[in-house]
Amino acid sequence: MPIEPPVSTPRDLSEAYALLSDGAGWRPIAGGTxxxxxxTGELSEPPEHVxxxxxxxxxxxxxxxxxxxxxxxxALTTYTEIRRSSAVREHLPALAEAAATIGAAQIxxxxxxxxxxxxxxxxxxxxxxxxxxxxxxVLGSARGERTIAAAGFWTGYRETxxxxxxxxxxxxxxxxxxxxxxxxKVGTRRAQAISKVVMALAYRADGGVWxxxxxxxxxxxxTPVRARETEGVLEGAAARKSSADHxxxxxxxxxxxxxDVRSTAAYRRAVTGRILHRxxxxxxxx
Ligand SMILES: Cc1cc2nc3c(=O)[nH]c(=O)nc-3n(C[C@H](O)[C@H](O)[C@H](O)COP(=O)(O)OP(=O)(O)OC[C@H]3O[C@@H](n4cnc5c(N)ncnc54)[C@H](O)[C@@H]3O)c2cc1C
Numbered sequence: 001m002p003i004e005p006p007v008s009t010p011r012d013l014s015e016a017y018a019l020l021s022d023g024a025g026w027r028p029i030a031g032g033t034x035x036x037x038x039x040t041g042e043l044s045e046p047p048e049h050v051x052x053x054x055x056x057x058x059x060x061x062x063x064x065x066x067x068x069x070x071x072x073x074x075a076l077t078t079y080t081e082i083r084r085s086s087a088v089r090e091h092l093p094a095l096a097e098a099a100a101t102i103g104a105a106q107i108x109x110x111x112x113x114x115x116x117x118x119x120x121x122x123x124x125x126x127x128x129x130x131x132x133x134x135x136x137x138v139l140g141s142a143r144g145e146r147t148i149a150a151a152g153f154w155t156g157y158r159e160t161x162x163x164x165x166x167x168x169x170x171x172x173x174x175x176x177x178x179x180x181x182x183x184x185k186v187g188t189r190r191a192q193a194i195s196k197v198v199m200a201l202a203y204r205a206d207g208g209v210w211x212x213x214x215x216x217x218x219x220x221x222x223t224p225v226r227a228r229e230t231e232g233v234l235e236g237a238a239a240r241k242s243s244a245d246h247x248x249x250x251x252x253x254x255x256x257x258x259x260d261v262r263s264t265a266a267y268r269r270a271v272t273g274r275i276l277h278r279x280x281x282x283x284x285x286x
Pocket of ligand 1: 028029030031033035036037053075101102104107111115116117118119124167169192195
């Protein structure tokens with residue numbers, strides 16, 4: 001039997017906000033690459049009413065602020081747009097790299113960064129990049145706009161700090177000169193692979209010492225997470241093999257992966273330690 005919940009296509013944000021606050025349980029649909037998989041209700045709660053936001057062009061686009069301090073990406077921006085953006089490639093190459101690993105061309109042409117954020121899968125590939133970059137998520141509703149740090153957005157397994165009447169409008173990335181952000185995804189194949197482990201690492205190399213360290217991970221816990229104990233081990237540590245050894249041993253203990261169809265917990269632990277060690281070694285040059 002075809003499953004066709006009622007669909008409404010608002011022409012502007014205020015129309016979308018009015019519907020989202022009318023109590024009828026509207027679920028936004030952007031690219032539909034996650035929602036259409038859920039629509040039969042076999043995998044999760046199916047949407048009762050669908051709010052098609054694809055035409056809200058004000059939620060598209062990539063821009064760098066006049067002061068050069070922030071890169072903003074609209075929620076409806078697709079992975080193809082992200083990976084082709086000269087601004088992203090210049091200021092946030094790790095995000096372009098992450099976008100290029102998602103699905104394959106069909107998914108990259110349709111899937112959006114806003115959808116990845118709200119779908120809140122622990123395996124969402126852009127999410128560790130947002131965490132490591134200290135990004136902020138901008139939300140809007142009839143009640144106004146607010147901004148939430150990525151570090152506080154994913155609150156439980158597939159749960160977020162977003163209220164049902166809110167749309168994600170976009171993501172703001174602070175641009176910090178001298179800071180390096182790196183990305184690594186481990187999956188079964190180079191394309192069409194949901195990650196076994198995904199990592200983003202950010203740091204500033206300051207006279208042979210690591211500073212402002214962020215280690216963010218996907219697919220190793222119920223939510224995308226920062227490995228704060230490991231960050232603490234690296235913060236202020238000399239860029240030497242002994243620090244990398246200590247950090248790798250710490251992260252293997254700190255994460256809480258599970259066995260599932262894509263990998264085992266033991267493999268996830270082992271590979272997480274190794275990719276962190278390798279990234280640090282490449283930076284340290286020993
Ligand atoms: C074959 C295949 C391969 C895939 N491979 C990967 C992969 O490698 N890595 C990966 O991370 N993901 C992957 N995905 C998952 C998916 O493509 C991404 O999560 C994508 O970013 C979802 O974006 P979307 O625009 O299609 O979201 P949609 O399906 O439209 O929506 C997803 C969820 O977000 C909500 N939503 C969307 N936009 C907004 C908004 N602006 N405000 C509020 N709520 C919103 C919807 O209500 C829904 O709950 C894959 C999916 C498929 C089908």
